[in-house]
Amino acid sequence: MNAPENMTVHAATRRLSLTWHDGKTQWIDNATLRNECPCSTCRRLKNSDSAAVHEEPRLAIVDVQPMGYGVQIVFSDGHAQGIYPWAYLAEMARAQA
Numbered sequence: 001m002n003a004p005e006n007m008t009v010h011a012a013t014r015r016l017s018l019t020w021h022d023g024k025t026q027w028i029d030n031a032t033l034r035n036e037c038p039c040s041t042c043r044r045l046k047n048s049d050s051a052a053v054h055e056e057p058r059l060a061i062v063d064v065q066p067m068g069y070g071v072q073i074v075f076s077d078g079h080a081q082g083i084y085p086w087a088y089l090a091e092m093a094r095a096q097a
Contacts, residue, residue: 001087007071009061016061016073018089026093030059034075036092039082 006019014030034056037043060076070085 001085001090003066003086007064007066009064011060014058014060016064018093020090026090026097028089028093028096030061030075031056032092032096033061033073033084034059034077034079036088037079037082038084038088041081042079 002021004018004020006017008017008019010017015027016030016033017025017027019025056077058076061073062076063074063080065072065074067083070083070088072080072083074080
């Protein structure tokens with residue numbers, strides 16, 4: 001899957017919007033992005049009995065760095081390990097809609 005045409009962090013609503021080449025815009029909230037982090041540490045925690053849910057109400061996206069097949073997202077809690085593939089983000093947005 002190709003990168004979106006536009007990606008915008010909306011600080012006020014704590015969401016990320018992705019506008020694809022077909023003109024469709026999808027939205028994902030910050031908490032969902034953080035909870036669905038694809039890094040090995042988060043996957044391991046999620047699959048264990050002690051899975052931590054990140055429900056910090058003020059969780060913000062500090063930075064986004066496109067990385068070819070996806071994007072690295074830096075969160076206000078300091079987490080920045082996961083690279084979110086574009087297809088994974090599109091699927092996540094569909095599930096949240």
